[in-house]
Amino acid sequence: MATFPEVGNAGLVSNAIGAITAHIRMNELGPGDRLPSEAALSKELSVSRTVVREAFRSLAAMRLIDLSVGKRATVAQLDHGAMSLMIEHGIDTEQINVQQIYDVRRTIEVRTATLAALRRSNDEARAILEHAEAMRTNFDAPERVMESDLAFHLEIARASKNPIFAMIVGAFQGVSRQTWPIGWRSRSSDNERHAMNDLHVAIAEAIVAGDPQASSQLMAQHFDESVKALLAAGVA
Amino acid sequence: MATFPEVGNAGLVSNAIGAITAHIRMNELGPGDRLPSEAALSKELSVSRTVVREAFRSLAAMRLIDLSVGKRATVAQLDHGAMSLMIEHGIDTEQINVQQIYDVRRTIEVRTATLAALRRSNDEARAILEHAEAMRTNFDAPERVMESDLAFHLEIARASKNPIFAMIVGAFQGVSRQTWPIGWRSRSSDNERHAMNDLHVAIAEAIVAGDPQASSQLMAQHFDESVKALLAAGVA
DNA sequence: AGTTCAAAACCTGTATGACAGCTTTTATTG
DNA sequence: CAATAAAAGCTGTCATACAGGTTTTGAACT
DSSP states (O other): OOSOOOSOSSOHHHHHHHHHHHHHHHTTOOTTOBOOOHHHHHHHHTSOHHHHHHHHHHHHHTTSEEOOTTSOOEEOOOOSHHHHHHHHHHHHTTSSOHHHHHHHHHHHHHHHHHHHHHHOOHHHHHHHHHHHHHHHHTTTOHHHHHHHHHHHHHHHHHHTTOHHHHHHHHHTHHHHHHHHHHHHHHSSSHHHHHHHHHHHHHHHHHHHTTOHHHHHHHHHHHHHHHHHHHHHTTOO | OOSOOOSOSSOHHHHHHHHHHHHHHHTTOOTTOBOOOHHHHHHHHTSOHHHHHHHHHHHHHTTSEEOOTTSOOEEOOOOSHHHHHHHHHHHHTTSSOHHHHHHHHHHHHHHHHHHHHHHOOHHHHHHHHHHHHHHHHTTTOHHHHHHHHHHHHHHHHHHTTOHHHHHHHHHTHHHHHHHHHHHHHHSSSHHHHHHHHHHHHHHHHHHHTTOHHHHHHHHHHHHHHHHHHHHHTTOO
16 A cells, blocks of 8 residues: 555645644644644654654744744744745845845835824834934944834834735845945935935834825835936946 | 854754855856755765755745755745745734735735836737636636636736746735635626626736836726725625 | 667655753652 | 652754665667
């Protein structure tokens, strides 16, 4: 008899992955909930611990579960880690370019700006404004300006109250860290750099004021200027 | 002394993943190019084959590489498989809901419609129109209407010539297969269902005509109506 | 020299067993 | 009943083995 029908035919590991996600679904597990041990799953699925481990690793790579030594695996919170790696891989292998990323970001962030203006909590409004102001304050430390810039955009995405937007915006952070300095240097004068910071503050103020129109219009303007700067610097 | 500094401290598997992606980057590998064998990497990194395998599995889970028995691992093409699982996991664990997905899709697809009108090849234009017409033709077989609908949206994303859009739109297909029938049933009459199909044909014609304004406007209208139907059906 | 084809070498998928080190449960003791 | 120590459970990593694919090698033949 050897192999009886099995559930699918794409390898034992794929089956195990399916069984584990099914377990999560059927038991209605949520973030933090514990999964069965490797040994238990190994027994239940009649496969070696090796197979179960590889399935766990796969799920952990996609950030569907968290692993840590000694403890059992737990269901994970939505996270942009895996998507970040996918995007970076796309860049590394020249399947996507920086301009395409900016198009996606612009499309999404014009929307998050709108939503943030409508839905931001007071704490989020304050955080967004603080990040924008930090960009001004640390003008002479580009490293810090960049980090505040990234935090600013991510906080707006969070304030949109749609975790998918937050995940996508987060996923681009890694790549943005590489391209940001290019944009900064390519602005032709400190005046332009100050103008960029001012624009961030203006977006923050529109969101604080709860003005979706102004928020999205200013965000669009910000991206148009950034793309122009990047193109001027000759980024493909 | 035991463990000497190592490269990082997040476990041997993480190190191996880093080493492999670094290998891809430094050798400028592209889709289809072959990676070193497990044994070779195992030797080079001074870790067991087990560790290398788990690293490979992790990368395969994120679809950065392809594995197949007997052959060496190869660099993979950008693919929405991993992101699909992430989204489904988000739904299963109630971290995201259907309305949020529709908001993301609307945001992105209004843009892909615009770009498709500007950039579609003739083949793509024809394929998009065919999918829309197939929705009409197969009116009595909802299953087929759905598949044509999904293919229609994905083809538009591809025609935008931005693989990130295609990846995101593709990632939502799995979930859409679950919610689509709800939307179909929730339209109050066959008239409304025919209207939905007509709207798809109208979008296709706008793209064929190379009219970005009309394309995006009609796509926005399509999503607004779909969301309305879903809300009417009481989808959270 | 070039082609064909079979053997050899290589490679991945899976299983088993072992042990270190961390975490949770259990049992004991005060 | 609380504190604590022992036991049991769990994950991370390693080594080894073998079945069954795939690529390379080499020999035989044209």
